Amino acid sequence: MPSLLDLHAVDKRFGDKLVLNAVDLSVPRNACVCVLGPSGSGKTTLLRVIAGFEQPDGGHLVLDGRRIDDVPAYRRNIGFVFQNFALFPHLSVEDNVGFGLEHRAATPMPAAERRDRVRAMIELVGLSGLERRDIAQISGGQRQRVALARTLVTEPSLVLLDEPLGALDANLRTRMRDELRLIRERLGVTFLHVTGSEAEALAMGDTVVVLDAGTIAQVGDADAVYNRPCSPAVARFLNCYNIFAGRLEGEEFVGALGRFAARDARSAVPRRRAESAPAYAIRQDRIIVRPADAELAAGEAGIAAVFVASEYAGASVLSFFRLDDGRVVDVEDHLSLRAPPVYAEKQRYRLVWKSRDALVFP
Numbered sequence: 001m002p003s004l005l006d007l008h009a010v011d012k013r014f015g016d017k018l019v020l021n022a023v024d025l026s027v028p029r030n031a032c033v034c035v036l037g038p039s040g041s042g043k044t045t046l047l048r049v050i051a052g053f054e055q056p057d058g059g060h061l062v063l064d065g066r067r068i069d070d071v072p073a074y075r076r077n078i079g080f081v082f083q084n085f086a087l088f089p090h091l092s093v094e095d096n097v098g099f100g101l102e103h104r105a106a107t108p109m110p111a112a113e114r115r116d117r118v119r120a121m122i123e124l125v126g127l128s129g130l131e132r133r134d135i136a137q138i139s140g141g142q143r144q145r146v147a148l149a150r151t152l153v154t155e156p157s158l159v160l161l162d163e164p165l166g167a168l169d170a171n172l173r174t175r176m177r178d179e180l181r182l183i184r185e186r187l188g189v190t191f192l193h194v195t196g197s198e199a200e201a202l203a204m205g206d207t208v209v210v211l212d213a214g215t216i217a218q219v220g221d222a223d224a225v226y227n228r229p230c231s232p233a234v235a236r237f238l239n240c241y242n243i244f245a246g247r248l249e250g251e252e253f254v255g256a257l258g259r260f261a262a263r264d265a266r267s268a269v270p271r272r273r274a275e276s277a278p279a280y281a282i283r284q285d286r287i288i289v290r291p292a293d294a295e296l297a298a299g300e301a302g303i304a305a306v307f308v309a310s311e312y313a314g315a316s317v318l319s320f321f322r323l324d325d326g327r328v329v330d331v332e333d334h335l336s337l338r339a340p341p342v343y344a345e346k347q348r349y350r351l352v353w354k355s356r357d358a359l360v361f362p
């Protein structure tokens, strides 16, 4: 089936700065595509260009088989959910949700039909009973739902969400992630969601797109992006890899940490970015902590390090080890797999991993 939205070589400049650089992107119908990128990578600009709030400086956009470059924002049938929700504080929940319908550019809708649509949408996002409340009298999570309902009630073909969970506290964010997914699936609408949170992108995206300084660095499902980041930069955004610099010498990766076999490491990493320096990456949860004098088995690599501290992170414990050159290596122990680790402070250990679990970026 043809995609709902296609961007072809889209550029956007602000002054001298190329903020979007030849962006090619396909958004399938009835899917959630999450764009993950650090602050300043161009996520909001990408959404604003798609919505029609900004004009691209190059390339073109196709929505539902139709070029939309010259279509004004209000006629694109694209919804936008802003990070700060942008609700009207002096209006009730119901009036906020109804606002979009009331001010439609096309023919006005009869009042009774409008009311039914608003009520149905309020029910869908789980806010029945709060219709008459002012925005100031509801919680952050409820405001989030109002913002979503206000966008969805106009039946857009595509909904753009700009860090929609960024204003919520951590607990609520996790709950709303599931809620958003369920609502999207129920309506069969397409979401293009941008976020700086790798957890959010991996949990919500049927497709995850990694944006690095205005360029698409990788596109894949969550599993592919998480397990096979295509560059050190992507691995860094994922926040779950220890990354070491060095160079490839024959079948070994050589760096300040020593020499590691790269032959059976997963060195066939796709598409090396021309500007990225060689690197060796090992996921935090692939490292096993052994006594300092433990021997390495065949196919294993390891380094000596001193335990510094641990911190609980919900279902896992993150432990920090200092290497001889001062750098810190993070080790993650999933509590579903192992008992909580007990490491002695300032004690020396050997951090061990299977060479084949390492990623080598030549």
Ligand SMILES: Nc1ncnc2c1ncn2[C@@H]1O[C@H](COP(=O)(O)OP(=O)(O)OP(=O)(O)O)[C@@H](O)[C@H]1O
Pocket: 014, 015, 019, 037, 038, 039, 040, 041, 042, 043, 044, 045, 046, 196
């Ligand atoms: N209207 C503008 N005029 C000039 N520069 C801009 C404008 N809007 C954005 N920029 C610049 O473009 C770059 C990308 O900004 P953008 O807001 O798209 O990034 P982002 O990935 O959404 O960041 P964040 O996660 O911090 O919101 C930044 O360097 C920003 O300063």
